[in-house]
Amino acid sequence: MAVRFLFARHGETLFNVMGKVQGWCDTPLTGNGLYAAYRLGQGLADAEFSWAYSSDSGRAHETLNVALEARANERRLRELPDEDCGVPVSEDWRLREWCYGWLEGERAERMRQALIECFGRELSRPEQNERLPEIADYFARVDPTGRAEDFAAIEGRLRSFIADAAARAEEAGGGDVLVVTHSFVVRTLVYLFDRDRVNDPPKIENASLTELTWDDGAITIGRIADTSHLG
Secondary structure: OEEEEEEEEOOOEHHHHHOEOOOOOOOOEOHHHHHHHHHHHHHOOOOOEEEEEEOOOHHHHHHHHHHHHHHHHHHHHOOOOOOOOOOOEEEOHHHOOOOOHHHOOOEHHHHHHHHHHHHOOOOOHHHHHHOHHHHHHHHHHHOOOOOOOOHHHHHHHHHHHHHHHHHHHHHOOOOEEEEEEOHHHHHHHHHHHOHHHOOOOOOOOOOOEEEEEEEOOEEEEOOOOEOHHHO
């Protein structure tokens, strides 16, 4: 049975506006972030979800709650069938953003300097997207806190989540799965399963949707970072 995942990036946060590195650290959604989360939910009114997940970061959890409320409101307005018990919701740590170790909470300029130290020059965003394993492994190697993850660790937790969530959806009889997560998580999924499109588009926008289909272990990527629902 094929299971369709819709991966959404969380709404805009305080650190997004301030230009600070936000991996496992967390800040709340801005007003714009809350509005985008609501628009995300409205755009999902036609989907039938067997489960919904977020990372255990507050910004992802808040985005999911707002989106599901908006989706329910939109379904009522459009007189779509009510769901008896709503959509089951779970938090999962495996959906966290990359952990950036000593860079957490620093200004984005500090991360840019770290990448220059790694590669000897400044990389464009498309080049960074094409070299994700090198970047993660470098951060893990030089992180004085010992918290930054290498690429194998990131890949392992994401593959594990997809396999477990797909099995749960199959047991529930099918239906789509909504996942609210983070920009580098979505970029990593595209890198792993459709590398030729890793820069399509170069940036994963807040509250965008990326489609991933699991079919008996085979994974394909559909639309990437779609923002059409945001108007």
